[in-house]
Amino acid sequence: MPLIKSNVHTHTDFCDGSNSMQDMAEYAVNIGLETLGFSFHSFTEFDKSYCIRDYYGYIKEYYRVKNLFKDRLTVLNGVELDLYGERPSVCDFVIGSAHYIKKGTRHMAVDCSEDLFRDIAARGYSGDFMAMAKDYYSQYAMLPSVVNPDIYGHFDLITKYNSGGKYFDENSAQYLSYATSAIDALPDRAVVEVNLGRLFKGTGDIYPSEKLICMMREKGCRFMLSSDAHCRQALGYKFDETLTRLKKLGIKSVAAYVGATLAEIEI
Numbered sequence: 001m002p003l004i005k006s007n008v009h010t011h012t013d014f015c016d017g018s019n020s021m022q023d024m025a026e027y028a029v030n031i032g033l034e035t036l037g038f039s040f041h042s043f044t045e046f047d048k049s050y051c052i053r054d055y056y057g058y059i060k061e062y063y064r065v066k067n068l069f070k071d072r073l074t075v076l077n078g079v080e081l082d083l084y085g086e087r088p089s090v091c092d093f094v095i096g097s098a099h100y101i102k103k104g105t106r107h108m109a110v111d112c113s114e115d116l117f118r119d120i121a122a123r124g125y126s127g128d129f130m131a132m133a134k135d136y137y138s139q140y141a142m143l144p145s146v147v148n149p150d151i152y153g154h155f156d157l158i159t160k161y162n163s164g165g166k167y168f169d170e171n172s173a174q175y176l177s178y179a180t181s182a183i184d185a186l187p188d189r190a191v192v193e194v195n196l197g198r199l200f201k202g203t204g205d206i207y208p209s210e211k212l213i214c215m216m217r218e219k220g221c222r223f224m225l226s227s228d229a230h231c232r233q234a235l236g237y238k239f240d241e242t243l244t245r246l247k248k249l250g251i252k253s254v255a256a257y258v259g260a261t262l263a264e265i266e267i
Helices: 020-029 056-066 115-125 129-140 173-183 199-203 210-219 239-248
Strands: 035-043 074-082 093-097 100-103 106-109 191-195 222-226 252-259 263-266
Touching: 020 056, 035 056, 035 093, 035 252, 056 074, 056 222, 100 129, 106 115, 106 199, 115 129, 129 173, 191 239, 222 239, 222 252
Parallel strands: 035 074, 074 093, 191 222
Antiparallel strands: 100 106, 252 263
């Protein structure tokens, strides 16, 4: 049984996930989770390829599943609210994320395919990936004032395709200055997710990087384990192993929803 029995970054087939709410809830119970939060991608008029498609259908199904599992699992209704997305009227929690860089009137997705990522850098930045990272972090720094989320999502998403420093040096003073500016914009004791989505897919490491986690720790940020699950098998993936890594970085506790209450759990 995992020490952390909660995951609130969960996508279903109502947006870009592959499983139904009920499938996700059943799997969560089977692996020992006690709290499951659904977090559909907020609606973005400029990009309808991945976001919520049927909000009213989603809400109806949410309450059905919540009632179905009421004796086995706390089910929460949340949203992954993009910096440029539409906020729903009611939700239990908000994950704030930046999936796009806005340049002029154009929204450019940084978590698209790698080919499109390179194309954005070529067309928008003349191939200068570091300049692209600068713009990404300057816009991530807007999340506290624009979204004011409960949880900050995949902080360094701009590194999605940068394993091994393929496009820019994540250890350079220049890159770290851009990331630091976004860290400085976070509120006191901000809850930052340690996102395992890329780790599950086998395409890279956790978000944020260990270096950035240490910088956030010094600022006083708190951390929350997050599957960012787009399929049921991703739920709880390597939670215990990641806690071991966090302990080695000097993290002594993590934030997690216990039932509907955000709590601090010693590790």
